[in-house]
Amino acid sequence: MNITKMKIFYVILYFIMYIQNSNSIDFDYPSAFNFGDSNSDTGDLVAGLGIRLDLPNGQNSFKTSSQRFCDGRLVIDFLMDEMDLPFLNPYLDSLGLPNFKKGCNFAAAGSTILPANPTSVSPFSFDLQISQFIRFKSRALELLSKTGRKYDKYLPPLDYYSEGLYMIDIGQNDLAGAFYSKTLDQVLASIPSILETFEAGLKRLYEEGGRNFWIHNTGPLGCLAQNIAKFGTDSTKLDEFGCVSSHNQAAKLFNLQLHALSNKFQAQFPDSSVTYVDIFSIKSNLIANYSRFGFEKPLMACCGVRGAPLNYDSRITCGQTKVLDGISVTAKACNDSSEYINWDGIHYTEAANQFVSSQILTGKYSDPPFSDQMPFFLSLKF
Numbered sequence: 572m573n574i575t576k577m578k579i580f581y582v583i584l585y586f587i588m589y590i591q592n593s594n595s596i597d598f599d600y601p602s603a604f605n606f607g608d609s610n611s612d613t614g615d616l617v618a619g620l621g622i623r624l625d626l627p628n629g630q631n632s633f634k635t636s637s638q639r640f641c642d643g644r645l646v647i648d649f650l651m652d653e654m655d656l657p658f659l660n661p662y663l664d665s666l667g668l669p670n671f672k673k674g675c676n677f678a679a680a681g682s683t684i685l686p687a688n689p690t691s692v693s694p695f696s697f698d699l700q701i702s703q704f705i706r707f708k709s710r711a712l713e714l715l716s717k718t719g720r721k722y723d724k725y726l727p728p729l730d731y732y733s734e735g736l737y738m739i740d741i742g743q744n745d746l747a748g749a750f751y752s753k754t755l756d757q758v759l760a761s762i763p764s765i766l767e768t769f770e771a772g773l774k775r776l777y778e779e780g781g782r783n784f785w786i787h788n789t790g791p792l793g794c795l796a797q798n799i800a801k802f803g804t805d806s807t808k809l810d811e812f813g814c815v816s817s818h819n820q821a822a823k824l825f826n827l828q829l830h831a832l833s834n835k836f837q838a839q840f841p842d843s844s845v846t847y848v849d850i851f852s853i854k855s856n857l858i859a860n861y862s863r864f865g866f867e868k869p870l871m872a873c874c875g876v877r878g879a880p881l882n883y884d885s886r887i888t889c890g891q892t893k894v895l896d897g898i899s900v901t902a903k904a905c906n907d908s909s910e911y912i913n914w915d916g917i918h919y920t921e922a923a924n925q926f927v928s929s930q931i932l933t934g935k936y937s938d939p940p941f942s943d944q945m946p947f948f949l950s951l952k953f
Contacts, residue, residue, distance in 0.1 A: 602674040602727050602735035606700045609680030610740050611647040614638030614661035616680040625890050627904035631921050642908045643921030649928035670725050677703050683745045684769045697741055697772050733780045740787035746821050747792050755817045762825050766832055784845045786833055788826040790854040793818030796872045796883040796916035826851050847938045853930040873911040874904040883916035
Protein backbone atom coordinates (compact mmCIF):
# COMPACT_ATOMS: atom_id res chain seq x y z
CA MET A 572 0.00 0.00 0.00
CA ASN A 573 1.57 3.32 -1.07
CA ILE A 574 1.54 6.51 1.00
CA THR A 575 -1.54 7.93 -0.73
CA LYS A 576 -3.57 4.79 -0.10
CA MET A 577 -2.41 4.66 3.51
CA LYS A 578 -3.53 8.26 4.04
CA ILE A 579 -6.96 7.51 2.59
CA PHE A 580 -7.20 4.42 4.81
CA TYR A 581 -6.49 6.36 7.98
CA VAL A 582 -8.84 9.19 7.00
CA ILE A 583 -11.63 6.66 6.57
CA LEU A 584 -10.72 4.93 9.83
CA TYR A 585 -10.74 8.27 11.63
CA PHE A 586 -14.27 9.09 10.53
CA ILE A 587 -15.52 5.61 11.31
CA MET A 588 -14.15 5.87 14.86
CA TYR A 589 -15.74 9.25 15.51
CA ILE A 590 -19.18 8.71 14.04
CA GLN A 591 -21.93 10.33 16.14
CA ASN A 592 -25.21 8.69 17.14
CA SER A 593 -28.12 9.64 14.91
CA ASN A 594 -31.41 8.58 13.35
CA SER A 595 -31.55 5.22 11.62
CA ILE A 596 -31.65 4.48 7.91
CA ASP A 597 -32.28 1.00 6.53
CA PHE A 598 -29.70 0.03 3.90
CA ASP A 599 -31.14 -3.36 3.10
CA TYR A 600 -32.49 -2.39 -0.31
CA PRO A 601 -33.27 -5.12 -2.85
CA SER A 602 -32.71 -2.74 -5.78
CA ALA A 603 -31.61 0.76 -6.78
CA PHE A 604 -32.79 3.12 -9.50
CA ASN A 605 -30.53 6.05 -10.31
CA PHE A 606 -31.22 9.36 -12.04
CA GLY A 607 -28.72 12.09 -12.82
CA ASP A 608 -25.90 13.39 -14.99
CA SER A 609 -22.26 12.44 -15.63
CA ASN A 610 -21.54 12.19 -11.91
CA SER A 611 -23.39 8.87 -11.95
CA ASP A 612 -23.69 7.94 -15.65
CA THR A 613 -22.45 4.38 -16.18
CA GLY A 614 -22.89 4.44 -19.96
CA ASP A 615 -26.28 5.90 -20.85
CA LEU A 616 -25.14 8.89 -22.91
CA VAL A 617 -22.54 6.85 -24.78
CA ALA A 618 -25.17 4.25 -25.70
CA GLY A 619 -27.95 6.74 -26.32
CA LEU A 620 -26.00 9.01 -28.67
CA GLY A 621 -23.68 6.37 -30.09
CA ILE A 622 -20.55 8.31 -29.16
CA ARG A 623 -17.07 6.99 -28.35
CA LEU A 624 -15.48 7.23 -24.93
CA ASP A 625 -12.14 5.48 -25.15
CA LEU A 626 -9.11 5.05 -22.93
CA PRO A 627 -7.68 6.58 -20.81
CA ASN A 628 -11.26 6.81 -19.50
CA GLY A 629 -11.70 3.66 -17.43
CA GLN A 630 -7.99 2.87 -17.29
CA ASN A 631 -8.11 2.12 -13.56
CA SER A 632 -10.17 -0.78 -12.19
CA PHE A 633 -11.81 -1.59 -15.53
CA LYS A 634 -8.59 -1.53 -17.62
CA THR A 635 -10.75 -0.60 -20.60
CA SER A 636 -13.24 2.14 -21.36
CA SER A 637 -16.11 1.69 -18.92
CA GLN A 638 -18.32 4.28 -20.65
CA ARG A 639 -17.84 6.45 -17.55
CA PHE A 640 -16.35 9.95 -17.64
CA CYS A 641 -13.65 8.93 -15.19
CA ASP A 642 -10.42 6.97 -14.97
CA GLY A 643 -12.25 4.31 -12.97
CA ARG A 644 -15.20 3.95 -10.62
CA LEU A 645 -17.77 6.62 -9.81
CA VAL A 646 -19.26 7.44 -6.43
CA ILE A 647 -22.33 5.38 -7.31
CA ASP A 648 -20.14 2.35 -8.05
CA PHE A 649 -18.58 2.51 -4.58
CA LEU A 650 -22.00 3.00 -2.97
CA MET A 651 -23.52 0.03 -4.80
CA ASP A 652 -20.55 -2.11 -3.84
CA GLU A 653 -20.89 -1.27 -0.16
CA MET A 654 -24.65 -1.89 -0.22
CA ASP A 655 -23.95 -5.32 -1.67
CA LEU A 656 -25.68 -4.40 -4.92
CA PRO A 657 -24.15 -4.85 -8.40
CA PHE A 658 -22.97 -1.92 -10.51
CA LEU A 659 -26.04 -0.49 -12.22
CA ASN A 660 -26.37 -1.16 -15.93
CA PRO A 661 -27.40 1.84 -18.05
CA TYR A 662 -30.96 1.74 -19.34
CA LEU A 663 -30.05 2.44 -22.96
CA ASP A 664 -27.23 -0.10 -23.34
CA SER A 665 -28.66 -3.21 -24.98
CA LEU A 666 -25.34 -4.99 -25.49
CA GLY A 667 -23.57 -7.35 -23.11
CA LEU A 668 -26.80 -8.98 -21.89
CA PRO A 669 -27.45 -6.36 -19.17
CA ASN A 670 -29.07 -7.62 -16.00
CA PHE A 671 -31.60 -5.27 -14.39
CA LYS A 672 -32.75 -7.55 -11.57
CA LYS A 673 -31.27 -5.29 -8.89
CA GLY A 674 -32.07 -1.99 -10.58
CA CYS A 675 -31.26 0.27 -13.47
CA ASN A 676 -29.35 3.49 -14.15
CA PHE A 677 -31.08 6.26 -16.10
CA ALA A 678 -28.43 8.94 -15.50
CA ALA A 679 -26.88 10.44 -18.63
CA ALA A 680 -23.94 12.83 -18.86
CA GLY A 681 -24.88 16.42 -19.62
CA SER A 682 -28.45 15.98 -18.38
CA THR A 683 -30.38 18.76 -16.69
CA ILE A 684 -33.40 19.08 -14.43
CA LEU A 685 -35.05 21.49 -16.86
CA PRO A 686 -36.18 20.12 -20.25
CA ALA A 687 -33.41 19.82 -22.83
CA ASN A 688 -33.17 22.24 -25.75
CA PRO A 689 -31.58 21.85 -29.21
CA THR A 690 -28.15 22.88 -27.91
CA SER A 691 -28.17 20.60 -24.86
CA VAL A 692 -25.39 18.04 -24.48
CA SER A 693 -27.96 15.43 -23.47
CA PRO A 694 -31.62 15.12 -24.47
CA PHE A 695 -32.25 12.96 -21.41
CA SER A 696 -33.50 15.52 -18.90
CA PHE A 697 -34.73 14.52 -15.44
CA ASP A 698 -38.35 14.33 -16.61
CA LEU A 699 -37.40 12.16 -19.59
CA GLN A 700 -35.34 9.86 -17.36
CA ILE A 701 -38.40 9.39 -15.17
CA SER A 702 -40.51 8.61 -18.24
CA GLN A 703 -37.90 6.01 -19.20
CA PHE A 704 -38.16 4.53 -15.71
CA ILE A 705 -41.96 4.34 -15.95
CA ARG A 706 -41.65 2.60 -19.30
CA PHE A 707 -38.99 0.28 -17.87
CA LYS A 708 -41.21 -0.67 -14.93
CA SER A 709 -44.29 -1.22 -17.10
CA ARG A 710 -42.44 -3.30 -19.68
CA ALA A 711 -40.57 -5.34 -17.08
CA LEU A 712 -43.74 -6.24 -15.20
CA GLU A 713 -45.48 -7.07 -18.49
CA LEU A 714 -42.68 -9.48 -19.46
CA LEU A 715 -42.69 -11.10 -16.03
CA SER A 716 -46.45 -11.64 -16.12
CA LYS A 717 -46.51 -13.09 -19.63
CA THR A 718 -43.44 -15.31 -19.66
CA GLY A 719 -43.54 -17.00 -16.29
CA ARG A 720 -40.05 -17.47 -14.85
CA LYS A 721 -38.16 -16.83 -18.07
CA TYR A 722 -37.05 -13.33 -17.07
CA ASP A 723 -36.94 -13.74 -13.28
CA LYS A 724 -33.15 -13.56 -13.24
CA TYR A 725 -33.02 -10.34 -15.23
CA LEU A 726 -35.92 -8.09 -14.20
CA PRO A 727 -37.07 -6.73 -10.82
CA PRO A 728 -40.38 -8.02 -9.40
CA LEU A 729 -43.13 -5.61 -8.33
CA ASP A 730 -42.05 -5.24 -4.68
CA TYR A 731 -38.54 -4.14 -5.72
CA TYR A 732 -40.01 -0.82 -6.90
CA SER A 733 -41.58 0.08 -3.57
CA GLU A 734 -38.73 -1.31 -1.47
CA GLY A 735 -35.88 -0.11 -3.71
CA LEU A 736 -33.69 2.96 -3.34
CA TYR A 737 -34.18 5.92 -5.69
CA MET A 738 -30.92 7.84 -6.00
CA ILE A 739 -30.82 11.29 -7.61
CA ASP A 740 -27.77 13.44 -8.43
CA ILE A 741 -28.67 16.19 -10.89
CA GLY A 742 -28.67 19.97 -11.18
CA GLN A 743 -25.00 20.72 -11.82
CA ASN A 744 -25.53 21.28 -15.53
CA ASP A 745 -28.55 23.55 -15.01
CA LEU A 746 -26.41 25.95 -13.00
CA ALA A 747 -23.10 25.65 -14.85
CA GLY A 748 -24.76 25.98 -18.26
CA ALA A 749 -26.78 29.02 -17.21
CA PHE A 750 -23.64 31.08 -16.55
CA TYR A 751 -22.79 31.08 -20.26
CA SER A 752 -25.79 33.31 -21.00
CA LYS A 753 -26.94 34.75 -17.65
CA THR A 754 -25.62 36.99 -14.91
CA LEU A 755 -25.22 35.67 -11.37
CA ASP A 756 -28.43 37.37 -10.29
CA GLN A 757 -30.30 35.79 -13.19
CA VAL A 758 -28.91 32.35 -12.35
CA LEU A 759 -29.95 32.74 -8.72
CA ALA A 760 -33.41 33.88 -9.77
CA SER A 761 -33.85 30.77 -11.94
CA ILE A 762 -33.27 28.30 -9.10
CA PRO A 763 -36.88 28.15 -7.81
CA SER A 764 -38.22 27.17 -11.24
CA ILE A 765 -35.51 24.53 -11.61
CA LEU A 766 -36.49 23.02 -8.28
CA GLU A 767 -40.20 23.16 -9.12
CA THR A 768 -39.41 20.84 -12.02
CA PHE A 769 -37.33 18.66 -9.70
CA GLU A 770 -40.18 18.42 -7.20
CA ALA A 771 -42.63 17.45 -9.93
CA GLY A 772 -40.27 14.64 -10.89
CA LEU A 773 -40.05 13.41 -7.30
CA LYS A 774 -43.84 13.26 -7.13
CA ARG A 775 -43.97 11.23 -10.33
CA LEU A 776 -41.57 8.70 -8.81
CA TYR A 777 -43.67 8.60 -5.64
CA GLU A 778 -46.81 7.98 -7.69
CA GLU A 779 -45.02 5.04 -9.33
CA GLY A 780 -44.42 3.49 -5.92
CA GLY A 781 -41.04 4.97 -4.99
CA ARG A 782 -40.67 5.51 -1.25
CA ASN A 783 -36.95 5.56 -0.48
CA PHE A 784 -35.19 8.63 -1.90
CA TRP A 785 -31.52 9.53 -1.64
CA ILE A 786 -30.89 13.05 -2.98
CA HIS A 787 -27.37 14.38 -3.57
CA ASN A 788 -26.92 18.13 -3.63
CA THR A 789 -24.58 19.72 -6.15
CA GLY A 790 -20.85 20.12 -5.58
CA PRO A 791 -18.63 23.25 -5.67
CA LEU A 792 -18.99 24.06 -9.37
CA GLY A 793 -16.55 26.93 -9.11
CA CYS A 794 -13.73 24.51 -8.35
CA LEU A 795 -13.95 22.64 -11.65
CA ALA A 796 -11.13 23.44 -14.08
CA GLN A 797 -13.65 23.95 -16.89
CA ASN A 798 -15.35 26.80 -15.01
CA ILE A 799 -12.11 28.30 -13.70
CA ALA A 800 -10.69 28.42 -17.25
CA LYS A 801 -13.79 30.16 -18.61
CA PHE A 802 -14.89 32.40 -15.75
CA GLY A 803 -11.82 32.73 -13.53
CA THR A 804 -9.41 34.68 -15.70
CA ASP A 805 -9.96 37.68 -13.40
CA SER A 806 -8.31 36.74 -10.09
CA THR A 807 -10.70 38.99 -8.16
CA LYS A 808 -13.49 36.56 -9.09
CA LEU A 809 -11.71 33.66 -7.37
CA ASP A 810 -11.93 32.67 -3.72
CA GLU A 811 -9.05 31.74 -1.42
CA PHE A 812 -8.85 28.26 -2.92
CA GLY A 813 -8.75 29.45 -6.53
CA CYS A 814 -12.41 28.60 -7.25
CA VAL A 815 -14.92 30.83 -9.06
CA SER A 816 -16.93 32.53 -6.32
CA SER A 817 -20.10 33.13 -8.36
CA HIS A 818 -20.51 29.47 -9.30
CA ASN A 819 -20.09 28.30 -5.73
CA GLN A 820 -22.51 30.96 -4.52
CA ALA A 821 -25.13 29.65 -6.94
CA ALA A 822 -24.45 26.06 -5.85
CA LYS A 823 -24.90 27.01 -2.18
CA LEU A 824 -28.25 28.71 -2.79
CA PHE A 825 -29.41 25.81 -4.96
CA ASN A 826 -28.46 23.36 -2.21
CA LEU A 827 -30.17 25.43 0.49
CA GLN A 828 -33.43 25.36 -1.44
CA LEU A 829 -32.99 21.70 -2.41
CA HIS A 830 -32.59 20.83 1.27
CA ALA A 831 -35.79 22.72 2.11
CA LEU A 832 -37.58 20.93 -0.73
CA SER A 833 -36.41 17.55 0.58
CA ASN A 834 -37.76 18.33 4.06
CA LYS A 835 -41.02 19.60 2.58
CA PHE A 836 -41.43 16.43 0.52
CA GLN A 837 -40.76 14.25 3.57
CA ALA A 838 -43.44 16.13 5.55
CA GLN A 839 -45.91 15.98 2.68
CA PHE A 840 -45.40 12.24 2.18
CA PRO A 841 -44.67 10.81 5.65
CA ASP A 842 -44.65 7.22 4.37
CA SER A 843 -41.58 8.06 2.30
CA SER A 844 -37.95 8.17 3.44
CA VAL A 845 -35.97 11.12 2.09
CA THR A 846 -32.23 11.36 2.74
CA TYR A 847 -30.49 14.58 1.69
CA VAL A 848 -26.73 14.15 1.15
CA ASP A 849 -24.41 17.17 1.37
CA ILE A 850 -21.96 16.47 -1.45
CA PHE A 851 -20.95 20.14 -1.52
CA SER A 852 -19.44 20.02 1.97
CA ILE A 853 -17.62 16.76 1.29
CA LYS A 854 -16.02 18.01 -1.93
CA SER A 855 -15.26 21.47 -0.55
CA ASN A 856 -13.51 19.91 2.43
CA LEU A 857 -11.51 17.68 0.09
CA ILE A 858 -10.37 20.63 -2.03
CA ALA A 859 -9.57 22.85 0.95
CA ASN A 860 -7.58 20.12 2.73
CA TYR A 861 -6.38 18.07 -0.24
CA SER A 862 -2.86 17.41 1.05
CA ARG A 863 -4.19 16.11 4.37
CA PHE A 864 -6.17 13.51 2.43
CA GLY A 865 -3.26 12.33 0.30
CA PHE A 866 -3.78 14.38 -2.86
CA GLU A 867 -1.31 16.73 -4.54
CA LYS A 868 -3.41 18.54 -7.16
CA PRO A 869 -6.71 20.08 -5.96
CA LEU A 870 -7.84 21.87 -9.15
CA MET A 871 -5.60 20.79 -12.03
CA ALA A 872 -7.01 18.16 -14.41
CA CYS A 873 -5.16 14.86 -14.72
CA CYS A 874 -6.21 14.22 -18.32
CA GLY A 875 -5.88 17.24 -20.59
CA VAL A 876 -3.48 19.62 -22.32
CA ARG A 877 -1.65 22.89 -21.65
CA GLY A 878 -0.09 21.83 -18.36
CA ALA A 879 -0.22 23.82 -15.13
CA PRO A 880 -2.11 25.45 -13.60
CA LEU A 881 -5.28 23.76 -14.96
CA ASN A 882 -4.15 21.42 -17.76
CA TYR A 883 -7.46 22.13 -19.48
CA ASP A 884 -8.59 23.36 -22.90
CA SER A 885 -12.30 23.33 -23.70
CA ARG A 886 -11.57 22.51 -27.35
CA ILE A 887 -10.25 19.01 -26.64
CA THR A 888 -11.53 16.31 -24.30
CA CYS A 889 -9.66 13.55 -22.50
CA GLY A 890 -8.22 10.99 -24.94
CA GLN A 891 -8.81 13.08 -28.07
CA THR A 892 -6.20 14.16 -30.60
CA LYS A 893 -6.81 17.47 -32.35
CA VAL A 894 -4.97 20.23 -34.15
CA LEU A 895 -4.95 23.26 -31.87
CA ASP A 896 -3.33 26.48 -33.01
CA GLY A 897 -1.66 24.61 -35.86
CA ILE A 898 -0.19 21.88 -33.66
CA SER A 899 -1.45 18.29 -33.26
CA VAL A 900 -1.95 17.56 -29.57
CA THR A 901 -3.40 14.67 -27.57
CA ALA A 902 -5.15 15.05 -24.22
CA LYS A 903 -3.25 12.42 -22.25
CA ALA A 904 -3.64 11.22 -18.69
CA CYS A 905 -1.16 12.10 -15.96
CA ASN A 906 1.19 9.45 -14.61
CA ASP A 907 -0.63 8.93 -11.30
CA SER A 908 -4.29 9.92 -11.22
CA SER A 909 -4.52 9.09 -7.48
CA GLU A 910 -2.67 12.36 -6.83
CA TYR A 911 -5.41 14.35 -8.55
CA ILE A 912 -8.94 15.27 -7.49
CA ASN A 913 -10.03 16.27 -10.99
CA TRP A 914 -9.89 13.83 -13.89
CA ASP A 915 -10.65 15.81 -17.07
CA GLY A 916 -11.56 19.33 -15.98
CA ILE A 917 -15.19 18.45 -15.23
CA HIS A 918 -15.28 15.07 -13.47
CA TYR A 919 -13.50 13.59 -10.47
CA THR A 920 -10.87 10.85 -10.45
CA GLU A 921 -11.58 7.41 -9.06
CA ALA A 922 -9.43 8.23 -6.01
CA ALA A 923 -11.48 11.36 -5.31
CA ASN A 924 -14.74 9.47 -5.90
CA GLN A 925 -13.66 6.87 -3.38
CA PHE A 926 -12.96 9.57 -0.83
CA VAL A 927 -16.36 11.17 -1.45
CA SER A 928 -18.16 7.84 -1.08
CA SER A 929 -16.28 7.10 2.15
CA GLN A 930 -17.52 10.39 3.59
CA ILE A 931 -21.09 9.76 2.46
CA LEU A 932 -21.00 6.42 4.23
CA THR A 933 -20.02 7.96 7.56
CA GLY A 934 -23.59 9.25 7.63
CA LYS A 935 -22.65 12.60 9.09
CA TYR A 936 -23.19 14.50 5.86
CA SER A 937 -26.77 13.33 5.51
CA ASP A 938 -30.10 14.61 6.79
CA PRO A 939 -31.22 12.59 8.59
CA PRO A 940 -27.79 11.25 9.58
CA PHE A 941 -27.50 7.47 9.73
CA SER A 942 -24.13 6.70 11.27
CA ASP A 943 -25.41 4.55 14.12
CA GLN A 944 -26.97 2.11 11.66
CA MET A 945 -24.09 1.89 9.20
CA PRO A 946 -23.64 -1.86 8.65
CA PHE A 947 -20.44 -1.66 6.65
CA PHE A 948 -16.85 -0.46 6.68
CA LEU A 949 -15.66 1.03 3.42
CA SER A 950 -12.83 -1.22 2.36
CA LEU A 951 -10.08 -0.13 0.00
CA LYS A 952 -10.56 -2.00 -3.26
CA PHE A 953 -7.67 -0.89 -5.43
